[in-house]
Amino acid sequence: MTIASKTLKQFNLRHTNGREEVLDLFLNAGRALAHHDVENGLGPAHDRVTIYRTLRTFLDKGLLHKVLDDEGGTKYALCRETCADGHHHHDHIHFKCEACGQTTCLDDVVIPVITLPKGYDRKETNLLIQGVCQGCNQ
Numbered sequence: 001m002t003i004a005s006k007t008l009k010q011f012n013l014r015h016t017n018g019r020e021e022v023l024d025l026f027l028n029a030g031r032a033l034a035h036h037d038v039e040n041g042l043g044p045a046h047d048r049v050t051i052y053r054t055l056r057t058f059l060d061k062g063l064l065h066k067v068l069d070d071e072g073g074t075k076y077a078l079c080r081e082t083c084a085d086g087h088h089h090h091d092h093i094h095f096k097c098e099a100c101g102q103t104t105c106l107d108d109v110v111i112p113v114i115t116l117p118k119g120y121d122r123k124e125t126n127l128l129i130q131g132v133c134q135g136c137n138q
């Protein structure tokens with residue numbers, strides 16, 4: 001059994017080739033992918049709507065999380081083991097490289113505690129740091 005099909009099983013998701021291929025893409029990428037990255041990675045046999053639904057399902061189930069991009073678009077990245085159905089548990093930062101354009105999860109770098117004024121309820125915190133990544137710095 002492949003890692004992707006094992007993961008689908010673990011998250012109680014029905015196995016389809018499309019789901020497995022999308023998940024594989026993320027497992028191999030090691031970085032955040034935009035919708036068009038997924039489309040390009042899968043080839044013309046996959047239609048946009050199915051890809052969109054698959055990403056949506058993965059988000060809901062805790063396999064993927066959203067990564068905000070400086071260009072206003074949304075990217076998606078794999079969650080770590082700690083996320084489950086409807087619950088995302090991570091406060092890591094995201095790094096966007098200006099040289100290669102890739103956005104990566106820095107899983108071990110945690111967003112510091114931010115205190116909000118009275119009357120503001122925090123739901124989600126996103127922190128994007130831009131600069132030059134390790135790979136491009138060499």
Ligand SMILES: [Zn+2]
Pocket residue numbers: 062063064065079080083087088089090
């Ligand atoms: Zn998550």
Ligand SMILES: [Zn+2]
Pocket residue numbers: 097098099100101102132133134135136
């Ligand atoms: Zn880079």
Ligand SMILES: [Zn+2]
Pocket residue numbers: 065067077092093094104105106
């Ligand atoms: Zn992330």
